[in-house]
Each structure stands twice: as C-alpha cells, then as structure tokens.
Amino acid sequence: MTASHQGTCLCGSIEVSFNGEPKRNFICYCSDCRKGSGHLGQFISEYNSSDVIVTDKDSKLKEYVVTKTKSGFPKKKQFCGECGSTVLTLPMKHNGEVAMVRPSLLDTKFASFAPNKAIFGDARTEYTKGSESEFY
Template sequence: MITGSCLCGNIQYELRGDPINTAMCFCNNCRKSTGSVGMANSWYSKESLSITKGADLLRTYEDHAVDSGATVERSFCPGCGSPLIAENKIKFPGAVIVTYGTMELEEGQKWKPNLEYFCKRKAEWLGTPAETEKFHEL
C-alpha cells in the first residue's frame, strides 16, 4: 500500500496494488499544471485509489489538452494547489493517474518511470533512465 497527500495534508489517499505503469509526461499541459519540467505519475485502476480524507475538498479542472487532443480531468487541492490525480476517460478508461510527488513512499519502496510521453518537449538537459520506452508524442 502507498499513502499520499497534498502539500497541506487536507486531502489524503491510499493506493492498493501495483500500478498499471509509471510514466513521465512532458506535454505542455502537464508541464504547466505542475509548474515543472513534466509530470511524474503512476497509473492505477480506479478501484485501487481510496481518498481517505478531504474527498469533498478535491476540485477538478477539465483540461482540453492541446498536445494530445484529449480531455484530462485534473484534480487538485484548492487550499495548497497540489495536483493529485487526473483521468483521461477516453484514452485510458478505468484508470486514474496519481502524481508521484504526492506519494509518501516508505523506505525500500522505489519509483521509476517505465514510459515517457511527449519527449519532443523534454528539456534537453534532463536525464531519465535509458531503458524507459519513449514516445515522441502520446
């Protein structure tokens, strides 16, 4: 099990089971939603995620992603602004995307991406594992 929370702790969650995959996304929308070089995330089945605190606080922005052409529902904490989960119901039905930065990994739990999306937008100075499967777009 993995637990996680937003920065202020008002929204907390638990993840059970293994992720479907782990990924880095460098599309413009993921970069802008995180304010960083990209978004590190894990995809889980929706049944794996349980919001244990603050579910009623969670706010969702409907992002009409320009790069992928998909609509991504990005959920965040309105208090601290932390992006927590996202859903792309058309391309990945039944899955929830959980941001790596909100996970509280225990000692011995490791996270490493196995996929990279929108590598055409990846910062040239950013190193990632050589063995990840890389896609120019999605």
C-alpha cells in the first residue's frame, strides 16, 4: 500500500501531497537553503516529480530560478506568493523529474521524515563553530 502525506503552506493557499515514501530525507546547509529558509538550512525529502501533487486553487504558486548553483544547473524554487513558504525545488540537473519537497509543510506524520543525511555540512560547521550543540 502506498502512503500518502498531505500538507499546506503557512497560509493554506497551496496544498501538497507526496505519494509513497521518499528516496531520501536530508538537511541541506547550502547558502541557497539557508537564505531561502531564513535558518541554518532546510529539511528536504526527495521524490520523483510524478509522486508529488501541488494544488494551487488561488494561483498563489510562484517560481524563482536559482542560476548560480554548485552543480552548474539551475533549480526552480516554487513557493507561495502569499506567505512565502517554500513548497518544493526542482533541480534542472534532473530535467524536472526529481522534486525536493519540504516535509515541514506536513501537519501530521512529520517525525516519519526524520533526516538521515546532511549535505553541504561545511557551511553548517562554519556557522556553528565553537558551539557545544549536537547539530546533525
């Protein structure tokens, strides 16, 4: 049986569903994720784009294309134009076939998406240098 997870952006204008389980769950500490989230990094789950459904009844979904990336390929950041919540990112390195979704949008079952990997950890280390905290 395929699991289905639903969530919304902060204002509720955009609904997102992820079908099945993600390929991987991770935290990304790259500068794009740091700036886009307003935090140290972002919690991301990787899915096939065909397993992600975005419902935008009021046409609030906006897109920003990040062109300066470490991979050299642009990535499309999709977000709510009303509340600013990032909904997903489409890395064009994968021709739009991979969707990086934000499980933080889920209202339930959030804990089942616990990250098991961190990427761009060097940026996190720079930020937390000298801290006694146990960051991932």
